[in-house]
Every structure is written in C-alpha cells, then in structure tokens.
Amino acid sequence: NAGVTQTPKFQVLKTGQSMTLQCAQDMNHEYMSWYRQDPGMGLRLIHYSVGAGITDQGEVPNGYNVSRSTTEDFPLRLLSAAPSQTSVYFCASSFRGHTGELFFGEGSRLTVL
C-alpha cells in the first residue's frame, strides 16, 4: 500500500515564484490536511478538508491555497513564495477526522531564496 504520497520531496524556489505540492492517498480517507514543520514550532495546520469539495483554514493559512476535487488528492499551492515559507511540509489523512489516527506522507522540504 502506498498510503500518503507527497511530491516533490525537495524544492528550491525564488521569492515570488509559485508552485504546487502534491498529495495523494489511496486509503479512501475523507479527511486530509497540510502541516508545516519548523524548528521549535512543532507541526502547524495550514489547511484541511473533510471531503471532496470542502476545505477550511487551519492555524497558518496565509500564503497558501488548497482545493479538493477528488477524495484522493489534496494539492497545496503557494501563489507567491516568500522566504518565510521555507519549511518542511507534511500531508496527512485520517479516516475519522480529528478522532482518528493521522497517516503522514514523508514530507516535502521547500527552500525559498
């Protein structure tokens, strides 16, 4: 089983560039979410979705967009990258939302110059 797959694993951007981090899961989970992990900050929720067509903001949504057109995919878009968005990004899914185990991807390390 693939579980949660994130691409790319590494990316370097220049300030102002845009990009999309891809996330796909094959477990038929309704709940999907994006986190950023920064040293000393733990994981902070960016956006989440409880099903296709439904998205909502988390703790740190500014500068990021998401969409959920299918159950399987939950891409994260950076429209105009800033150095403050240098981080490791994790996608995670859950069968039962906030009451269930989160299954994480392996992460995407993004550097914005």
Next chain:
Amino acid sequence: AQSVTQPDIHITVSEGASLELRCNYSYGATPYLFWYVQSPGQGLQLLLKYFSGDTLVQGIKGFEAEFKRSQSSFNLRKPSVHWSDAAEYFCAVGSTGNQFYFGTGTSLTVIP
C-alpha cells in the same frame, strides 16, 4: 484556545533506562489525545491514542501513556529504552473543529 505543551525540548537517557516524556494540554471538552514519533527524515507515526475509558493506554513499541484529567496531562512512558527509540516525539490533541494541535516536540537521544 486549544494548545499542547511539551516542556522538555531534549532528553537524553541511557539504553535500558526508563523514559517519561511530558505533555500538557489545554482543551475545554474531553480531549482526543495522541502521541506520534518521527524518525529523522520521515513522517510521523502513531504510537498510541486516548479517547475515553481506561486512562492507561498501551501503544506500539512498548510505549504507554497515562491520561490525568486533573493535571491536564498525557505523559508517555517506556520502562526500558532501546537505541532505536531515538527520535522526536510529538503529543497532539484533536479538536471538535476537525483540527489537530501538536506540541513542539521532544527530541530523545539514547546513550549506549
């Protein structure tokens, strides 16, 4: 507002020694509590979770955690640490708004 505090940034223990990692949470309702482990360069893996019932929960890899409502704590324990337990550990709470809140993590070093 919901929050999770892990007061220990870094802990060093000798192999075979016991381990306790502290977690305190702030949440108005009955919390859904989790412990995750992260090995270097990897995503997070669930160790154990608490929703209700017995306040002592068992997890994978020999870990256990005790929920204490009066202290708003959910500390993780292991009787005898192995070198392979060296990793970063995160405590998390799931809120009714379908959001998860993570602590800042505790990094564990195991000395042979």
